[in-house]
Amino acid sequence: MATTSSSSSVVLLPPDAQPPKSKSAAYYAVHPHWQDVIPIPQVDQTGVLAPIAYSPRYSEAMSFLRALMAENEVSERALALTEDLISMNPAHYTVWIYRMRILKGLWQGSTSSDNIDTKIVEINEDKSSQQSDTDDNEIKPGLWRNIQDELKWLDEVSFRNLKNYQIWHHRHALVELLPLDPAGPATPDSPKNSPKNRPTQPSSKATNEILSSFIASEQLFLSRILSQDTKNYHVWSYRQWLCARFPSLLLPSYSSNASNSIASTYRTHAEVQAIDTMIQDDLRNNSAWSHRYFILFGHHELTYVQSQSPPIILKEVNEQKLLHKAGLVDADLVTAEIEYTKHEIRKAPQNGSTWNYLRGLLRHGDVRITTLRVFCEEFLGPEGDLWTDQWVDVELEDPATKETRVERQEIGVRSSHAVEWLSEIYSKDETAKDEARAKECLRALAEKWDPIRKGYWDYKLSKLEEK
Amino acid sequence: MDSTDEFEPFMTIPPHLVRWPAIRDTLSSSTSQLQAQTIAECLPLLNAINNPSSNPFDFDEHGQHNLNRADHIKFIRDGLQALPAQFVAMDASRPWLMYWSLLSLYVLGEDVKPLQSSIIKTFEPLQNKSGGFGGGQGHLSHLAGTYAVILAVSMVGGQDVYNVIDRVALWHWLGRLKQSNGGFCVCEDGEEDVRGAYCALVAITLLDLPWHLPSDSAARASGMTDFRDGLGEYLSSCQTYEGGIAASPSNEAHGAYTFCALACLSILGPPHETIKRYLNVESLLQWLSARQYAPEGGFAGRTNKVVDGCYSHWIGGCWPLVEAVLTGPDHEGESVDPSTKARIFSGEGLVRYILGCCQGPSGGLRDKPSK
Numbered sequence: 001m002a003t004t005s006s007s008s009s010v011v012l013l014p015p016d017a018q019p020p021k022s023k024s025a026a027y028y029a030v031h032p033h034w035q036d037v038i039p040i041p042q043v044d045q046t047g048v049l050a051p052i053a054y055s056p057r058y059s060e061a062m063s064f065l066r067a068l069m070a071e072n073e074v075s076e077r078a079l080a081l082t083e084d085l086i087s088m089n090p091a092h093y094t095v096w097i098y099r100m101r102i103l104k105g106l107w108q109g110s111t112s113s114d115n116i117d118t119k120i121v122e123i124n125e126d127k128s129s130q131q132s133d134t135d136d137n138e139i140k141p142g143l144w145r146n147i148q149d150e151l152k153w154l155d156e157v158s159f160r161n162l163k164n165y166q167i168w169h170h171r172h173a174l175v176e177l178l179p180l181d182p183a184g185p186a187t188p189d190s191p192k193n194s195p196k197n198r199p200t201q202p203s204s205k206a207t208n209e210i211l212s213s214f215i216a217s218e219q220l221f222l223s224r225i226l227s228q229d230t231k232n233y234h235v236w237s238y239r240q241w242l243c244a245r246f247p248s249l250l251l252p253s254y255s256s257n258a259s260n261s262i263a264s265t266y267r268t269h270a271e272v273q274a275i276d277t278m279i280q281d282d283l284r285n286n287s288a289w290s291h292r293y294f295i296l297f298g299h300h301e302l303t304y305v306q307s308q309s310p311p312i313i314l315k316e317v318n319e320q321k322l323l324h325k326a327g328l329v330d331a332d333l334v335t336a337e338i339e340y341t342k343h344e345i346r347k348a349p350q351n352g353s354t355w356n357y358l359r360g361l362l363r364h365g366d367v368r369i370t371t372l373r374v375f376c377e378e379f380l381g382p383e384g385d386l387w388t389d390q391w392v393d394v395e396l397e398d399p400a401t402k403e404t405r406v407e408r409q410e411i412g413v414r415s416s417h418a419v420e421w422l423s424e425i426y427s428k429d430e431t432a433k434d435e436a437r438a439k440e441c442l443r444a445l446a447e448k449w450d451p452i453r454k455g456y457w458d459y460k461l462s463k464l465e466e467k
Numbered sequence: 468m469d470s471t472d473e474f475e476p477f478m479t480i481p482p483h484l485v486r487w488p489a490i491r492d493t494l495s496s497s498t499s500q501l502q503a504q505t506i507a508e509c510l511p512l513l514n515a516i517n518n519p520s521s522n523p524f525d526f527d528e529h530g531q532h533n534l535n536r537a538d539h540i541k542f543i544r545d546g547l548q549a550l551p552a553q554f555v556a557m558d559a560s561r562p563w564l565m566y567w568s569l570l571s572l573y574v575l576g577e578d579v580k581p582l583q584s585s586i587i588k589t590f591e592p593l594q595n596k597s598g599g600f601g602g603g604q605g606h607l608s609h610l611a612g613t614y615a616v617i618l619a620v621s622m623v624g625g626q627d628v629y630n631v632i633d634r635v636a637l638w639h640w641l642g643r644l645k646q647s648n649g650g651f652c653v654c655e656d657g658e659e660d661v662r663g664a665y666c667a668l669v670a671i672t673l674l675d676l677p678w679h680l681p682s683d684s685a686a687r688a689s690g691m692t693d694f695r696d697g698l699g700e701y702l703s704s705c706q707t708y709e710g711g712i713a714a715s716p717s718n719e720a721h722g723a724y725t726f727c728a729l730a731c732l733s734i735l736g737p738p739h740e741t742i743k744r745y746l747n748v749e750s751l752l753q754w755l756s757a758r759q760y761a762p763e764g765g766f767a768g769r770t771n772k773v774v775d776g777c778y779s780h781w782i783g784g785c786w787p788l789v790e791a792v793l794t795g796p797d798h799e800g801e802s803v804d805p806s807t808k809a810r811i812f813s814g815e816g817l818v819r820y821i822l823g824c825c826q827g828p829s830g831g832l833r834d835k836p837s838k
Contacts, residue, residue, distance in 0.1 A: 023552070042604045045588045049547045050564040052554045062558075066605035092559050094606040097656045169658045230497070231772065233714070233721065240717040284498035286770040290719040293708050302704060302716050311649065311700040315747040348492040348499075352757065352770045359750075360708030390490050416490055449490060451483040452761035455811040456752070459793075 019084045023055035028064045033077055039063035040070065058088050069098055074105030086157065096166040100173045107146050137179045137203045144210055147174055155221060162225075165234035172238055178214065179207055181246045215249045216270075218242060223274055230278065231287045240294055243271065244302075253296050256330040263332035271295055283344055286353040293357060296337065297364045300328050318363050334365030342375055349379045349415035369421065370429045376422050379415035386419060386437075386444040388412030416449040427464055439464055478516040478530035483761045484819055485514040498771050505773040508836045509763045512823045532822045535830065536575055542830030543568045543575075559602035562615035565589050573622050583625045590616045591631050598633060598640030608640055609654040610666035617673050638676045641667055641694065642684030649697025650715075660714040661705055664698060665727035668734040695735060702728045703745040709770060710750030720754060722768035723781040729788045738788050739795020748792055755789060756811060758782050763824070764816030765835075775834045776825040779817060786812055 012032045019027050028034045041063045044051045054062070061084055068078050082099035085092055151174060158167050203211075222239055226232065247254035252269035256262040266272055272295070278288040304323060305314050316322070323329050338361055345354045362369055381388030389412045397404045413419060423441035426434040439461055446457035483489075487506060492499065515521050516530035527533060547568050550557070557564060565586065573579050593600045593616065599608025600616045620628050644651045644667065651663035671678065671694060678693050680686060691697065704716040705728055711720025712728040732741040742748065758766045758778065765774035766782040790811065825832045 040605065043592065047585045047588050049582070049585050049589045050550055050561065050568070052550045052558055052561075053552050054555060054558070055552045058552075058555055058558075062603075062605065069605065089555050089558055091556050092606075093609065093654065093657065094559065094601065094603075097607060097654070100656065172658070173656070231769075233719065237714060237718045241715075244717060282496040282498055283494075284496050284771045286772070287719055290707065290709070294717045298708065298717060305700075305704050305716075306648070311697055313700055313745055314703040314706060315745070318747075348494045348496075350490050350492045356709045356754075356770060363708065410493070414490055414492075450761075451481070452759050452764065452813045452816050453756050455813060456756035459811055 019087075020057075023057050025057065026060060027057065028060055028081075034064065037064055037067050040066035042066075055088075058085075061085050061088065065095065065098070069094075072101075074102050076106070078102050079106065083153075090157065090161045090164045091166060093166050096170050100170060103146070103150060103174075104177075107143055138207050139179050139210060143177065147177060150174055158225060159228070162229045162232065168234040168238045172241055175218075175242065175245065179203055179211065181211075181248050211246065212249065215242075215246055219250075219270060219274060223277075226278065230282060230285055233287070236287045236291060239291060243295055244299065247299070251295055251299055253299055253330065253333070256333060258324075258327040258329055258331065261330045261332040263330065263336045266296070266333065266336075279344070283348055284351050284353055286356075289353045289357045293360050296333060297360070301364070304328065318366075321366055323364070324366060329365060331365060334361055334367065337361055338365075338367070345415075346378075349418065352417065355415075355417040355421070368428075370425050372421065373425050373429060373432075376415075376418040376425065379413065379418035380422075381412040386413065386440055387448060390414050413444075413449065416445060419445055419449055423460065423464075427467075435464065478526070480514065480516070480530050480819070481815070484764055484816060485510065485517075485762055488761060501773055502771075504837075505835060506762060509774075509820070509824050512836060513762055513764070513819055515823065531819060532826065534822060535826055538830030539826075539832070540572065540575055540577060540830075542827070543571050546831075559606055559609075560612070561603050562590065562593065562600060562612040562619070563602075566615035566619045569619050569622050579623050580625070583623050583628050586619055586623050587628055587631055590619065594631070594633060595640075596633075596636065598636030598638070607654050607657075609657070610644065610651065610663050610670070611653060613637070614666035614669055617670055621673060632674065634674050634676060637670065637674065639681045639683065641670060641676070642681035642686070645680060645684055645686040645691065645694060647686055647689035647691065647697075649699075649701030661702065661712065661724050661727045661731065662714070664702065665731040665734075667694065668698075668731050672734055698735060699732070699741065699745045702732060706746050706751070710747065710752070710754030711769075712746075712751075719769060722758060722766065722778045722785075725751075725755070726781040726784045729785050733788050733791075737795065738791040742788065742792045743795075748789075752789060752793075752811070755782065755785055759812055759816060761816060764813065764818075764820035765824070766817070773835070774820065776821065776832055777834060779821055779825075783817065786810070 010030060012035075013027070013030050015032050017027070017031060028037075029039070039060070042054075042059065061081065065081060065085060068081065079099065079102050082095050082102065085095045086099070089095075151171070154167065154171055154174070158164075158171075161167060222235065225235055229235070243250040250271050252262055252266045252272055256266075262269075267276070272292075275288050275292045275295070278285055279292075282288075300323060301314065301317050304317060304326065305312055312322075338358065341354055341358045341361065345351065345358065348354070358372075359369075361367070362372075377384055380386060390410060391408050392411050393406045394409045394411065395404050396407050419441050423438045423445070426438035426441065442457045442461045442464070445451075446454040446461075450457070487510075511518070515532075516523070516526045525532060546564070550564075569579055569582065569586075590600060592604045593602070593606070593612065595601060595608045597608065599610075600613045601608050602612045606612075617632070620632065641651075643655055644653075644663065646652060646659055648659075650659050650661070651667045652659045653663045653666070670676065678695060680692055680694060680696075684691075686696075702712070705712045705714070705718075705724070707713050707718075707720040709720040711722070712725040713720055714724045718724075729738070729742060732738065732745060735741050742751075754770075757770070758768070759782075760767060760774055763774045765776060766778035767774045768778050768781065793811075821832065824836050825834070827833050
């Protein structure tokens, strides 16, 4: 029930009033905690293009947001305003970023109570002080509780807004507040986590336990959200970042190299098992394969590139076999994954994800494509024919009755990728070079198996003919 | 097909554009189910000329629908009018609403100069004193919104329009976005990905900003002095094992980010130099070519995703840049002959997809028929 303020004729809401569901009711303008704020309304001149007819609730909230941001206010009421705006427009990147700034300010050392009040915390512009909770690579229990509370809220918002990516950047920013991985290499994208900034003391048992349990619950949450939207680019990007941020906990390969192979143990690693599950559910999920490449191999390439000074060009790592020279290629792992991938290819030979992954393996492991000649030929027609239809009506004779019947059988070409690979293999195979057959593969692709890419196949043909 | 036949009842469209693919796996998964659905919704539209109940006068001599220019222009102009409250989700993307509409009118040959004063009224309130443009009034400056504003200004022209942009403040803001790994964040405290790099370079070149970093740029602490420092190497680290380019190092190869990276490199220097220097062109070409599907004819953004009209722009835009690498001045004996303009991708496939499957019944273009 609204009460009347003695100093004005405005009828104010009670102090504990929450934002209303109605899109038109006033709230901030008539709330006792907001009376000191002069809102900054949006001014759209006539003739503005594509103006949005905002609901009064949204206009009002935005007017108050502009006022608070103009003063860099950090407070519980500002936090509540960001939550309100996020509920009305989850794609509002400014509100998310402001929310993060408020949280950092509130968590830094405010002694305010849990009541919503108007106490304003001075925002500390000195960013290095944000490391104060983690300088010794420990995490204060208070900060950890705060992060957990925010994550719990964020989890729910994430499920309600699957296509939103500000949410994932917010999660990234939150998790960034946690201590560094106790025993890992530098992350690709975070110079402040470079080796020279790494803490020299190991973390306490308590901190290590917090990080382990956090990672386990994160994997669970990620699996749940990915089950709703299996290829969500922002979720996978966040997952890649998380793995690089906590390599000893999430990257099976972080310590693997030429003399210390993980080939016999990696399949039981939780992150590998998570990917195995997604691949079993849908072996065509390219996001899962792409993540697999990163956690097993790509991570080494990027860490190597980032560690060079001056920075080097990624493609030169493979071209000049720099990882091999540095002893960072786990050849047994490459072999194990080649076998795994061939097995997956056989289940669905026209699946582009598996063939692309296999190519990545060959390049990383410096394995010659010609070693896959026999494998690729499995997917051709009778006697290696390059033109037989995938399905052919075959006449069968019953030996006893001599009656014939026709049965559709899969005896022809069943993978255009195999044909593509063979065009390369036949032209490169030192011991059994077959230029003519290499060209025939490309012609078969252009005319029959993948004619929409004729321009590309003709281009490849012309490159062969140049030689 | 004999063009003297006035009433050719069975139009010959290339078979691969009106039939199921020649090879299909038996094993089904949610990806293949969605892919099959997509083909099923496109085939009748691609083959519409051969449907006896179609009106043959709706089609041109290639058996193709015309581009419904008038309907699209009306759709675009309607979209520039007041939008209802449900469009609140676009409040942080106001520059995009302006830019995409303007671009569409522009390529359709409409005169956009009359929109000069409306454009000023739209983007001026989005500019922040500290430099750059936000997605809405009072929103933090963002490279995507800034990019859209700058390109809108470029299309509509006018000294008055151009003068609204505070170039000096924008330059300082860009300096705050430059990262020590060579890339750019899209806004302060925001994410870093290749969109940032591309939008930043468009801003610097179109506004004729100095290449050297402002003195207050944090990136100077890492020894950088120029907006281009470390940029090529950063972009190279975004190329994946598939050959395409990801948003950030370690992510999945994706059409829109591939365009941003290639376009950024093409601003950094001539594509036949920069793309060749920083990327594995062979694997890029292979991945790019595999983005086009049949029978649909359109492009998909990632391996094993379905086609989407928007990639006509993102993937389509990659092709001239990659072709420039193959036919550039220093190629020796490269086989793509510019005089025959042989394209590596199928222009016919793409056109049939856009005209046949992406035109909305009352104007506007869409992702695919079911969207």
